[in-house]
Amino acid sequence: MRLVVDLNRCQGYAQCAFLAPDVFAMHGDEGLLYDPQAEQAQRERLAQAAAACPVQAILVDDLDLDRNREQDRDTTAGAEARDA
Secondary structure (H helix, E strand, O other): OOEEEOOOOEEEOEEEEEEEEOOOOOOEOOOOEEOOOOOHHHHHHHHHHHHHOOOOEEEEOHHHHHHHHHHHHHHHHHHHHHHH
């Protein structure tokens, strides 16, 4: 799972560090440190942290989820072509 934080937008509210301390940490009053390659086990906490960010600075890109959606579309398209 890939994680991106817009550090220009981040205002240091630290909700993310509170909700997902294994991924986010505050450095000083306003500096945010984070692991851009978060583990899948942190999925729920990352979703909560992203939702709680007051300035919506956190983007969680679940590459595995996107890949599964593409495979489902390909499978559905193949089945529709056979049925036609």
